Amino acid sequence: DAGVTQTPRHEVAEKGQTIILKCEPVSGHNDLFWYRQTKIQGLELLSYFRSKSLMEDGGAFKDRFKAEMLNSSFSTLKIQPTEPKDSAVYLCASRDNANTEVFFGKGTRLTVV
Template sequence: DAGVTQTPRHEVAEKGQTIILKCEPVSGHNDLFWYRQTKIQGLELLSYFRSKSLMEDGGAFKDRFKAEMLNSSFSTLKIQPTEPKDSAVYLCASSHWGSAETLYFGSGTRLTVL
């Protein structure tokens, strides 16, 4: 079975640009998560979908971050406009509802904002 696929692996953006990160969850998984990972803050939950419905939108990230799940096999995370402090690794994870917190993570997208 294919795991979680994230593209691109690396993204470099100028301040103020719009970037879109992509994620394909494990086939058949109902839950999808976006996390931001930095050395200072660790893992921060950005968004959480269950069966394509947004369950949690990560409070502090609302204004410039928007995650969408157009169908059960594809999700995007849009950052608009980007700021240098957004430089981080963005991780997507999926899980099958009822599988008890076994998250399957993608390899992440490393974003650098200049």
């Protein structure tokens, strides 16, 4: 069974560009999460979906960050426009339900120059 797949693994963007990160959750999982990871802030929630419905939207990230679940097996995170402070690792994770383990992808390292 494949785990959570994130693409690309690395992304370099110029300030002001639009970038789209992709995530395929574990097959059959109902919950999907997007986190941003930085050394200073640690893991911060960007979005949480349950059965494709948005349950939580990280308040500080609403203006330029938009996550979508196009279907139960694919999600995207759009950052528009990018800023240098967005440089971080973006992690996607999924789980079957609230009482089960969360599986993480390997992340996308974004560098905005």
